[in-house]
Amino acid sequence: MRKLFMLFSSALLAFSTASAQDHGLEQPYVPETDKAVLQKLEDWQDWKFGMIIHWGAYSQWGVVESWSICPEDEGWTQRNPYGIPYYDYVKKYEALATTFNPVKFDPSKWAKAAKGAGMEYVVFTTKHHDGFCMWDTKQTDYSVAGTKSPFRNDPRANIAKEVFDAFRKEGIHAGAYFSKPDWHNENYWWPYFPPKDRNVNYDVTRYPERWKKFQEFTYNQIEELMTTMGKIEILWLDGGWVRARKQAEKKAADITAAENDGKVVKQNQDINMAGITAMARKHQPGLIVVDRSVHGPFENYRTPEQQIPDKPLSYPWETCMTMANSWSYVPDDKYKSVNTLIHNLVDIVAKGGNYLLNVGPGPDGQLHDEAYTTMAAIGEWMKVNGDAIYSTRSVAPYKDGKVCFTRKKNGNIYAIYLLDKDEKLPATISFNGLKPAKGAKVTVLGAKEKISWKATGTGTQISIPAAVQSKNWQHAVAIQISAVE
Missing domain, CATH: 3.20.20.80 (Glycosidases)
Known part of the structure; x- marks a missing residue:
């Protein structure tokens, strides 16, 4: 049966x-x-x-x-x-x-x-x-x-x-x-x-x-x-x-x-x-x-x-x-x-x-x-x-490759990197469509280390410190951006 x-x-x-x-x-x-x-x-x-x-x-x-x-x-x-x-x-x-x-x-x-x-x-x-x-x-x-x-x-x-x-x-x-x-x-x-x-x-x-x-x-x-x-x-x-x-x-x-x-x-x-x-x-x-x-x-x-x-x-x-x-x-x-x-x-x-x-x-x-x-x-x-996740709304471009975006009502943006099974967090994460505003603070949820970034032609490149990479991340990692252009 x-x-x-x-x-x-x-x-x-x-x-x-x-x-x-x-x-x-x-x-x-x-x-x-x-x-x-x-x-x-x-x-x-x-x-x-x-x-x-x-x-x-x-x-x-x-x-x-x-x-x-x-x-x-x-x-x-x-x-x-x-x-x-x-x-x-x-x-x-x-x-x-x-x-x-x-x-x-x-x-x-x-x-x-x-x-x-x-x-x-x-x-x-x-x-x-x-x-x-x-x-x-x-x-x-x-x-x-x-x-x-x-x-x-x-x-x-x-x-x-x-x-x-x-x-x-x-x-x-x-x-x-x-x-x-x-x-x-x-x-x-x-x-x-x-x-x-x-x-x-x-x-x-x-x-x-x-x-x-x-x-x-x-x-x-x-x-x-x-x-x-x-x-x-x-x-x-x-x-x-x-x-x-x-x-x-x-x-x-x-x-x-x-x-x-x-x-x-x-x-x-x-x-x-x-x-x-x-x-x-x-x-x-x-x-x-x-x-x-x-x-x-x-x-x-x-x-x-x-x-x-x-x-x-x-x-x-x-x-x-x-x-x-x-x-x-x-x-x-x-x-x-x-x-x-x-x-x-x-x-x-x-x-x-x-x-x-x-x-x-x-x-x-x-x-x-x-x-x-x-x-x-x-x-x-x-x-x-x-x-x-909670109390967020969608924000364009919504998703770029392995990165999804959400928006808080206070203006915070989250770029959420989707990890494949057993994948390690990469040293750089790049995405198109969104750029942090000048002086914006960028952090990884669950980590205290300072995160640097730079604007590219059409988007952003996030640099992940080795100390952050080495953590036991699973499933997805959320990057908080305090403000975008």
Whole structure:
């Protein structure tokens, strides 16, 4: 099963990358007008580094979260064993709710590791597309605190709240992931019809009262999250195919759902985002709303997935990416190197983005040991170089060869040299596009020695003393320039 899953995981990664290209990064951005939200977005852009956690009953099988119950013939939707009848598989999948018992769940350990890594915010999956809720919702019994859950009587059964409380205790800002589609809800996938794909499986124009019930269910669940979880600063909505659109509107890349006079059309899955957003911000003033890939007034920032844009973007954005290969738990998942992750962070921040890095807890509630060692190593680097990351903005030319640039609001510029694995810090570092101002002070974060520099035709050459070179630098070195021309 593990070998098969890795094939699925690779296919999912390819899909994620391809879908990221279609996240509409070039589509017009609709700026927010709420002053409290604008201030929160400004604050969020100072945080730079966060953790997203994908966790649910599916972790017991080590399979792709939710997607194996989607009746689409894609690499990331395959069922194991191959050929098992669809409804037999769904029955087994939904029975995972009756065996999910994460007795070693300890969110304080996760939160301390995230804090140690220098992460400033968390986004937790309160509900993925399969509809299994990771909090004590009153809208459905299909939850970790439901009557069939073996974890229901545990004092930690309201898992999402436990997570948010633990992270806030460490000073980490809380964000709630929530899936707009719900494949367990009878008013999204009506059992009267078989599901055809990821979309609602009935004609919403023919059965408007059923869609109305689903809208109300979604509204009520989000209101629960906004009123019972303490301070929530981000509502991170997934499932962008659930959106308002003209009933007959269809693009070639659309996944299709309903038939109308023999013609397949994309349905109007209007979830009432205006009403949801107004309600959510009434309870959580200044709330950032991220209606992913639905370009409009409720997408306060954009989320390229598993990719880093080639250039800075003109609006707030965040790369969401897996720390290992998979979004959800896989027993023998392969983690990216610390060097790769830090280089990603520097590249993203230099282009003006945030980095949201994913971990997937196992069925008992524990993370891989490698997740902890990876975060600890990132944290060691951040202790020295965090000033070049936090509360910075992009500055042209953003990147020149192996040097990335960031800018503080006080005018300080950082030239961050990306070290290859086992590379020693060179005696000279040159870059184009920026020159220190006359009399500017140049220092290397983590070193006290004086650093000299000289202007070149188009840029700057930094001379690194032998005493600085000899230090045990890893991953990247940040050079602070007090002012530039």
